[in-house]
Amino acid sequence: MSTTQTEPGDRDDRTTAAETDEAIDPEWTEYGHGGRTKLAVENLNVHYGDDHAIDDVSLDIPEESVTALIGPSGCGKSTFLRCLNRMNDRVKAARVDGSVTLDGEEIYGDDTDLVELRKRVGMVFQQPNPFPKSIRDNVAYDPRKHGDLNTGLLARLFGRSDGENEDELVERSPRNAALWDEVSDRLDDNALGLSGGQQQRLCIARCLAVGPEVILMDEPASALDPIATAKIEDLVQDLAEEYAVVVVTHNMQQAARISD
Amino acid sequence: MSAETGLGGWIDGSAGGVNAVAWLVALALVVAAGTFFLAPGLAAYPLGAVAIVVAYGWLADEATTARTLGLAATVATVSVLGLITIYLVAKSLPAFRLMGLDVLTKTDGTLWASSVPVYSLVPMIWGTLLATLIAAAIAAPLGIAGAVFISEMAPDWARSLLKPAIEMLAGVPSIVYGFIGFALLNQFMADEFGLPTCGSLFVVGCVIGAMALPTVVSVAEDAITSVPGQMKDGSLALGATGWQTTTDITVPAAFSGVSAAVLLGVGRAVGETMAAVVILANVTELPEPLYDVFGNTITLTSLIASQYDNASGTHMNALFAAGVVLFVTVLGLSLGSQYVERRMQRKLGGSG
Numbered sequence: 001m002s003t004t005q006t007e008p009g010d011r012d013d014r015t016t017a018a019e020t021d022e023a024i025d026p027e028w029t030e031y032g033h034g035g036r037t038k039l040a041v042e043n044l045n046v047h048y049g050d051d052h053a054i055d056d057v058s059l060d061i062p063e064e065s066v067t068a069l070i071g072p073s074g075c076g077k078s079t080f081l082r083c084l085n086r087m088n089d090r091v092k093a094a095r096v097d098g099s100v101t102l103d104g105e106e107i108y109g110d111d112t113d114l115v116e117l118r119k120r121v122g123m124v125f126q127q128p129n130p131f132p133k134s135i136r137d138n139v140a141y142d143p144r145k146h147g148d149l150n151t152g153l154l155a156r157l158f159g160r161s162d163g164e165n166e167d168e169l170v171e172r173s174p175r176n177a178a179l180w181d182e183v184s185d186r187l188d189d190n191a192l193g194l195s196g197g198q199q200q201r202l203c204i205a206r207c208l209a210v211g212p213e214v215i216l217m218d219e220p221a222s223a224l225d226p227i228a229t230a231k232i233e234d235l236v237q238d239l240a241e242e243y244a245v246v247v248v249t250h251n252m253q254q255a256a257r258i259s260d
Numbered sequence: 261m262s263a264e265t266g267l268g269g270w271i272d273g274s275a276g277g278v279n280a281v282a283w284l285v286a287l288a289l290v291v292a293a294g295t296f297f298l299a300p301g302l303a304a305y306p307l308g309a310v311a312i313v314v315a316y317g318w319l320a321d322e323a324t325t326a327r328t329l330g331l332a333a334t335v336a337t338v339s340v341l342g343l344i345t346i347y348l349v350a351k352s353l354p355a356f357r358l359m360g361l362d363v364l365t366k367t368d369g370t371l372w373a374s375s376v377p378v379y380s381l382v383p384m385i386w387g388t389l390l391a392t393l394i395a396a397a398i399a400a401p402l403g404i405a406g407a408v409f410i411s412e413m414a415p416d417w418a419r420s421l422l423k424p425a426i427e428m429l430a431g432v433p434s435i436v437y438g439f440i441g442f443a444l445l446n447q448f449m450a451d452e453f454g455l456p457t458c459g460s461l462f463v464v465g466c467v468i469g470a471m472a473l474p475t476v477v478s479v480a481e482d483a484i485t486s487v488p489g490q491m492k493d494g495s496l497a498l499g500a501t502g503w504q505t506t507t508d509i510t511v512p513a514a515f516s517g518v519s520a521a522v523l524l525g526v527g528r529a530v531g532e533t534m535a536a537v538v539i540l541a542n543v544t545e546l547p548e549p550l551y552d553v554f555g556n557t558i559t560l561t562s563l564i565a566s567q568y569d570n571a572s573g574t575h576m577n578a579l580f581a582a583g584v585v586l587f588v589t590v591l592g593l594s595l596g597s598q599y600v601e602r603r604m605q606r607k608l609g610g611s612g
Contacts, residue, residue: 087497092416115499123497129490132513141508142498203494210498 038063038214038244039084039121044098046079046088053079056098061214066240068259069248077248078126081216084246085121086114102214119146122212126219128199130191130206135183138191138202139170139209146210169209177205178235197228204235214244221254233258281321285328288313348587352580355379363581372544374571379578381560381585383546387461388530388559388589390551394465395472395529400522402469403476404511407518410477411484412506423481430474438535441467446539449554457556459540465553467535472525479524483517484510516604523597527590536562560586 039061046054053076061067069077079088086107088094100107107117119142130138144166170187174180179201183194191202200220207215217236221229236258239245249255292306317325356363359379366380410422445463449455487510495505511518536559544563547555558566560582571579 085497087493090493090496115501118497118499122499123493125490125493125497127490129488129494131491131494131509142495142500145500145504145508206494207498 036063037061038103039246040099040101040104041080041084042099042101044080044083044096044100046076046083046097047095048091048093053094054083061244061246063213063244064240064242065260066236066245066247066258068255069246070250070252070255073250077250078218081123081218081246081248084214084216085118085123086112087118087123089114115146119210120212121214121216122207122210123216124200124203124207124218124220127223128196128203130194130199130202132190132192134188135174135191135194135202136170136187138206139173140166142206142210143169173205173209174202176208176239177201178231178238179205195228197224197231200224200228200232201235204232204239208239212243214246215239217245217247219248219250222250229254279321279324281317281324282328284313285310285317285325286332289328289332345587348580348583352577352584354574355577355581358574358577363578364585367546371546374575377574377578379574379581381563381578381582383544384558384560384563384582385585386546386550387540387557388561388586390461390547390553391465391468391536391559392526392529394462394553395469396522396526398466398469399472399476399525399529403473403521403525404480404518406473406477407480407484407521408506408511411481412502412510423478426474426477428474430478432471434471434532434534435538437467437471438538441535441539453554455554457541459556460554461540461547461557461559462553464536464539464559465529467539468529468532471532471535472528475528476521476525479521480514480518483514483521486517487513516601519600519604520597523593523600527593527597530590530593531561531586533561533565537565542566 037060041057041059041061044054044057045052057080069080071077079094082088082091083096084100084107088096096108098108102117102120106112131141133141171180171184174183179198182198183202191199194202200223204215204217204220220236221232224232233254236245236247240260247255247258288306288310292303292310295306296303314325314329317328358377359366363379363381364385365382366378367382370376370378371380371383372378406426410419410426414422441463442459445466446458446460449460449463450458491513492505492510495509496502500508540558540562541556542558542562543556544558547553547557563582564579567575568579
């Protein structure tokens with residue numbers, strides 16, 4: 001497959017290449033968003049050993065939009081998503097070729113700072129995976145690690161105050177993730193006591209707290225009931241005001257509802 | 261016999277009504293047990309009958325027979341444990357009657373002499389405590405560091421070599437460790453540091469710590485490896501480094517398993533006999549000063565192991581008292597580890 005695929009809602013799998021080749025409607029390729037390209041993927045190939053999981057995919061992801069990737073199970077959607085913030089580096093058998101640029105900068109360079117990259121390209125997983133800590137710690141964990149909060153030892157020693165106040169962050173992120181009203185009175189409870197949908201929104205809040213530019217979501221609602229799913233879908237659309245959101249789903253209706 | 265009817269009812273539970281097979285097997289077992297205790301010489305006949313009844317029951321109603329045998333096995337295990345405990349306590353009572361609470365508190369004058377007789381367990385308890393602390397101080401940090409390295413940092417080929425190698429170390433008999441401690445470490449300490457006595461709690465602690473290491477590493481490694489990869493992904497995907505993820509997410513999430521590993525190692529240290537008895541000269545006195553770990557004293561286990569063969573009368577009862585103290589300590593440790601584990605599970609489970 002050597003077609004350059006540029007429409008959102010595209011399938012990135014070679015087995016469905018024939019269908020998508022025919023089905024490309026010019027209207028789809030003009031997003032009408034006028035958005036600048038945030039992430040540009042060119043000729044991306046991923047091999048797991050002998051298995052060629054992603055075959056020469058090229059795709060532009062505009063900023064301030066929702067891009068949905070749909071396709072059957074096992075066709076490489078998640079693999080593709082994980083390439084965008086180099087989480088596939090963790091999979092030892094995976095070999096990635098091709099180019100992914102974020103704001104024009106190659107992320108597969110040798111000198112890419114993975115910490116910096118993943119701060120800018122955050123990720124939400126299929127299964128809600130909050131840390132076994134309090135809700136507050138879940139939200140503030142990564143910003144603390146990045147030194148973005150003025151609570152660290154250095155900050156206290158040197159009176160540094162360029163970071164955001166932790167309490168403000170712990171309110172702002174869950175608020176943006178439509179979770180604040182449900183957790184505001186129990187921030188110090190363990191996050192594993194939340195319901196599945198709340199946990200997933202907490203994971204989104206945790207992701208927002210880092211201050212990303214792109215949010216990758218791997219079937220964020222597949223483990224949730226319809227009401228929780230609807231909340232996540234609304235949230236995804238709200239997030240597109242500010243972020244470039246890439247959502248993997250195997251649900252056509254959901255893709256149609258949330259993507260631009 | 262209402263209890264028995266209750267048991268029978270439980271055994272018949274699913275079948276409904278009286279089940280002849282269950283009663284037959286239970287009756288055969290009870291008769292065999294009774295014969296064994298009353299006339300051991302004749303026990304072979306009822307045991308043969310049990311075999312026949314079980315064989316018949318297995319063919320007639322496999323589920324009921326298996327359930328009855330399972331119940332019998334459980335009852336036997338629990339009652340053996342109970343009988344051991346009762347025997348231990350009963351045998352130690354004369355020592356407590358002779359010494360009163362002094363057996364646990366007497367710290368001056370003659371502490372241990374069968375000629376007087378006077379028996380104070382204080383030196384042994386103190387020795388056990390010091391040896392355990394030293395062993396824990398060695399096994400806990402090294403063991404946890406090793407477990408973190410193997411599970412989180414080592415490349416695959418190193419892990420596949422290290423894990424089995426460390427587990428193999430756990431199989432080395434304790435007398436081998438003890439003998440190495442006696443022949444090598446005691447000599448080394450005497451030569452290099454000029455210790456006045458051969459054998460010291462420090463060497464015992466080191467050897468027991470090394471013995472406990474494989475267990476600590478192996479159990480802690482299992483606990484750390486079992487932390488779901490998604491949880492680590494969640495941390496890494498937002499830009500935390502691998503080291504931050506290990507220290508702040510993975511190890512705390514595995515805390516209950518890791519602490520169980522350490523307590524398991526400590527429990528082993530408390531109960532370890534061979535190393536202590538071989539390395540120490542088993543002097544029944546408190547070290548002078550108290551914190552002198554290079555002195556030559558004694559532990560609870562090495563007391564029993566070094567004196568049982570020429571003990572009689574209250575001397576023997578005093579050794580049983582040492583056994584009771586040991587038993588209670590290890591029981592306390594095991595209860596403590598279960599408590600820690602339950603608390604952590606509640607905390608991690610989210611209801612706490």
